[in-house]
Amino acid sequence: RRAHGTQAAKLGARAAYIVGCIGTSNLECGREFGIPVFGTVAHSWVQAFDDELAAFRANLDALPEAGVMLIDTYDTLEGARKAVLLGKRLKAVRLDSGDLIALSKKVRRILDKAGLSKTTIFLSGDLDEYRIDEILRKRTPADAFGVGTRMIVSIDAPVVNGVYKLVEVIRDGRVSGRVKLSADKVLYPGKKQVLRYSRDSIYSRDVVCSADERLRGAAHKLLKLVIRHGNRVREPEPLEAIRSRVKREVARLPRRLHRLDTVKPYPVEFSRELERRLEKEAASVRSR
Amino acid sequence: RRAHGTQAAKLGARAAYIVGCIGTSNLECGREFGIPVFGTVAHSWVQAFDDELAAFRANLDALPEAGVMLIDTYDTLEGARKAVLLGKRLKAVRLDSGDLIALSKKVRRILDKAGLSKTTIFLSGDLDEYRIDEILRKRTPADAFGVGTRMIVSIDAPVVNGVYKLVEVIRDGRVSGRVKLSADKVLYPGKKQVLRYSRDSIYSRDVVCSADERLRGAAHKLLKLVIRHGNRVREPEPLEAIRSRVKREVARLPRRLHRLDTVKPYPVEFSRELERRLEKEAASVRSR
Known part of the structure; x- marks a missing residue:
């Protein structure tokens, strides 16, 4: 009853179940998603x-x-x-x-x-x-x-400050990257991939790179194509499968991230190639 | 896009318009409520x-x-x-x-x-x-x-901690007040009214009292019956009427409350009679 409306309550309870809660007191959420109700x-x-x-x-x-x-x-x-x-x-x-x-x-x-x-x-x-x-x-x-x-309401962080950005334009078969250079909002050009590296089955770092880059070392790709030309190309994952996957993935995070008082965040880097492409696009914008 | 879902976005934009914003960028909110879209x-x-x-x-x-x-x-x-x-x-x-x-x-x-x-x-x-x-x-x-x-998301106060509480039970024609005495959540018994007092057309204080109390001095009653036995007994107010009313009411608040850095809150008191009834019910619960 303190969520931002009934839709937020229902979807929030679903998210809570995914990340490890064993059920919900939201009856509608139980009815619609089959989540255990307590x-x-x-x-x-x-x-x-x-x-x-x-x-x-x-x-x-x-x-x-x-x-x-x-x-x-x-x-x-x-x-x-x-x-x-x-x-x-x-x-x-x-x-x-x-x-x-x-x-x-x-x-x-x-x-x-x-x-x-x-x-x-x-x-x-x-x-x-x-x-x-x-x-x-x-x-x-x-x-x-x-x-x-x-x-x-995730009271200490009630908003996800995510944004959708245009990163590439294909015109007459020519692909060109797009950047944004305003002081507080830098945008890297082109399609991206995120590579996740492991050591002894524990995740060690992510590298954001260009989609076509090949980096050294064994990593798995986090981004997968879900919608192409407005059509879904991948079946929705059953709720229980999502929940199990989250549990497995959380177990593979470095130990320190399982603590509430961790100070060293999980490392996420940009590839050198991506930095190089940003520089190139920025120079091109400035020269116009 | 950063609201807690599409429903919260729409209702939040409506609320923002009511309290003085001149419009919204939420197209659906414009379509449904006729709010100006920018x-x-x-x-x-x-x-x-x-x-x-x-x-x-x-x-x-x-x-x-x-x-x-x-x-x-x-x-x-x-x-x-x-x-x-x-x-x-x-x-x-x-x-x-x-x-x-x-x-x-x-x-x-x-x-x-x-x-x-x-x-x-x-x-x-x-x-x-x-x-x-x-x-x-x-x-x-x-x-x-x-x-x-x-x-x-009202980022500094993302939740209204309001609760619904049972305050009165009518059984066999006998009305009895209900209280809750747990340490951090006291509940006053019986149906309430809120009286708002003015001085020179500026609101000076509110007094929460029992619905049947008569207090001295000129005040107007804030609570009105809207639903009776599950049926609406009062027409919904048009959006523009709500917006005008809010503007008028805000103008009647004490000047200091129009500042962002006000420290002295608007006074809201409980009537002496209400305090007396709480004491009586509490004694009755303790004696059981």
């Missing part, structure tokens, strides 16, 4: 009953297999004490507010004391990768995380 | 020609009434010198990169020297309210601004 009740469900325990019991009656109770509507620890009265049918509890780290530890003790060591703790509430990292580093007994706002 | 060529248009001046001439031939030339593809000042060759038909020039303040001043001199004092300067390129304020404070000869990315 969800718990809202606080309004608990509030609709005069008594919190009555709300839990009604929840369990309605969805006996789910058994996830939202316990932070009034007082989280009190909520946990009421939830354990459901016994083994309590599969999980959800905490959505307050000091999640301290509360999780106390709730874990309440659950364990009641013999519910298999009941899991599900956390939500303005989570992002940094907060989850902190929660895990502090050895919080958390079993699953629900991430919403900060993922769907 | 736009200039892309850099690719200029690049598609072997010669910049030939691009300008073809642009003018295609759209003689528009007459806006994008002059920063290669060298802004050189572009300006070529554009003035179009004579009086040159209605405006657009700068989209580089030091907009310094370049505008130099371009203004080139235009004036060529007798084109009526030709205007249109600026674009990662603009936002702070950058435009700086440009204006430095007495830049800028006549119009094109704002894109930073408005459509």
Whole structure:
């Protein structure tokens, strides 16, 4: 509900599934793409009953297999004490507010004391990768995380500043590169390819080069032709195939890029030939 | 193209028009809502020609009434010198990169020297309210601004953290308020009204109160019933009426709120009665 519209919510949830989330609470996304759907009740469900325990019991009656109770509507620890009265049918509890780290530890003790060591703790509430990292580093007994706002609007980087640019013109059979030389927006001429190099199966660097260049060393090409003269020339990849591929590819990134606090970025270079062609086109533009 | 999908782009452009922009470059938004559409060529248009001046001439031939030339593809000042060759038909020039303040001043001199004092300067390129304020404070000869990315994703506040909450339950004819007491998310019970007070036609403060409260002093009610039992009970307001209303309302805000660097926010208070009812409900929940 905090995405930039229903379309962004749906496509964002699909993207989140591709990059590793196990499901979505967006029902339309589940219906359209077949992505697993998860969800718990809202606080309004608990509030609709005069008594919190009555709300839990009604929840369990309605969805006996789910058994996830939202316990932070009034007082989280009190909520946990009421939830354990459901016994083994309590599969999980959800905490959505307050000091999640301290509360999780106390709730874990309440659950364990009641013999519910298999009941899991599900956390939500303005989570992002940094907060989850902190929660895990502090050895919080958390079993699953629900991430919403900060993922769907990518709050620290809400825009991809990508642009489409004209790089080549073919007129009367003659191919000529196009450049843009304005101070803050340099554009390299001609069709490109991106070569990705590996060392021991781990990716080491990418080189942006001209499409017709041959560089030394074993690399694989990242750019593939998808649309030709307005027609798709490659079948769309099934969602599960995309997801598996992303998982494999992420595993092949250098170790340091798996950390949140990495400072050395993945190296992406321009080929010498490309730099040479830019110089040539720039000189030609200047001489006009 | 940097909005969160086509739906967000369209609705965002509509919102921008409501709050004071004079139009949009989003053609679909123009078609659907009748919002005035403006736009200039892309850099690719200029690049598609072997010669910049030939691009300008073809642009003018295609759209003689528009007459806006994008002059920063290669060298802004050189572009300006070529554009003035179009004579009086040159209605405006657009700068989209580089030091907009310094370049505008130099371009203004080139235009004036060529007798084109009526030709205007249109600026674009990662603009936002702070950058435009700086440009204006430095007495830049800028006549119009094109704002894109930073408005459509609201880059400094990309999410409205609004929530829907259950505030009242009517069961067997008995109305009871609902509260939420978790540490970081307090919810006041019952249906609300928001009263807006004025002084000399300028808004002075809002008070959130219970819907049935009567407060002293002249105020007008901000909340109106729009949907009842799933049915709309109020006609949708025409877009131009919304836009005029917003303009009038903004003019009635305290002067300091018209500044970008205001520190004292507009006062929004809760009524004493509402605070009292929260206390009562909270006590009732705690006693269960």
